[in-house]
Amino acid sequence: MTGSWITLLLLLGTTDGFLNGRIARCVFNSTRPEDIQYIDSYFYNKLELMRFDSNVGKYVGYTEFGVNQAKRANNNPAILENERLAKDRVCVHNIQIWNTGILSKSVEPYAVIHTASSGGSERVLVCSVYGFFPKHLTVTWTNNQQQISTGVSNSETMPDQDWTYQRHSHLEYTPRSGDQISCVVEHISLKEPLILDYEGGLSDGDRNKVAIGASGLVLGLVLSLAGFIYYRHKSRGLILVPTH
Known part of the structure; x- marks a missing residue:
């Protein structure tokens, strides 16, 4: 304290x-x-x-x-x-x-994880913690319960008008198979750390890319099938003339 x-x-x-x-x-x-x-x-x-x-x-x-x-x-x-x-x-x-x-009076924090825009291939995860008192609070990131030490930046602890505080932690993250990213919040008001798991949902940009790719794949399959059907239809009506 x-x-x-x-x-x-x-x-x-x-x-x-x-x-x-x-x-x-x-x-x-x-x-x-x-x-x-x-x-x-x-x-x-x-x-x-x-x-x-x-x-x-x-x-x-x-x-x-x-x-x-x-x-x-x-x-x-x-x-x-x-x-x-x-x-x-x-x-x-x-x-x-x-x-x-x-x-000695304290107020428990609540937190949310969301994504922020990034100019590169990396994804920026943001863990926003609100409504806690007193001021001191710790936010860390883990991957499969192992603390992440790189790509992490934290904002200053900022006061709100109701005498509570808020803080935001950023993680630059490149998605990989098998990852389990979590935000861990520790505060005097909590009997045990508050852990939020990142569900790994696709961002809007990722969804658009997947949708465009899937649409292109479906369109390619349709055109290939149509070409194959046309070829089979034409080949059945063709009369072969023997030559000597």
């Missing part, structure tokens, strides 16, 4: 239309204190001037003004100690509550 929780948003005021702001947040990948990072950032006109980072243990400046302010804050033991204690006060104290009440 990886999370980032904004714990405080405090607007300090404006100066000639420019906004001053301060954002404190907790970044974590578990509820253990050593896996929690507290960051307290100061902004002016959307530009971060300086921040306190619990992993660093002091203020760091990002502009000339921010560097000077960070130096002053680091030389003030009371300010520095207050920020160092904020990790326990703000993050460690609350993360278990957030994890139980919010982050």
Whole structure:
């Protein structure tokens, strides 16, 4: 589990239309204190001037003004100690509550496999996964239960308006006899992986090619049969004249 929780948003005021702001947040990948990072950032006109980072243990400046302010804050033991204690006060104290009440909630994904247009002989398979929460999700492709490592590309995980996410994985694939292509989806909400098998149905272009080929074959057989019948009919009416 990886999370980032904004714990405080405090607007300090404006100066000639420019906004001053301060954002404190907790970044974590578990509820253990050593896996929690507290960051307290100061902004002016959307530009971060300086921040306190619990992993660093002091203020760091990002502009000339921010560097000077960070130096002053680091030389003030009371300010520095207050920020160092904020990790326990703000993050460690609350993360278990957030994890139980919010982050542990999950929504199962649903997925579909479809084909996309390709300029060459290869077929592009797309595994589209929708409606899942939280964000982290893994999509892999297998052939006869063996993971495919080439020809695979994945989109970014994209948010939807209902707070769920979607993701799309592409596989460039050349159909061969005996293949069993599957899309495997893994997510925290699933007790076991979601596996979708590609049925190997022909695309519209392939269907057209097969239909044209079959039509040509049938037409050729009909013409051959007609020629044979005509030849047999003519040969029966032919009178042979012996020559000496």
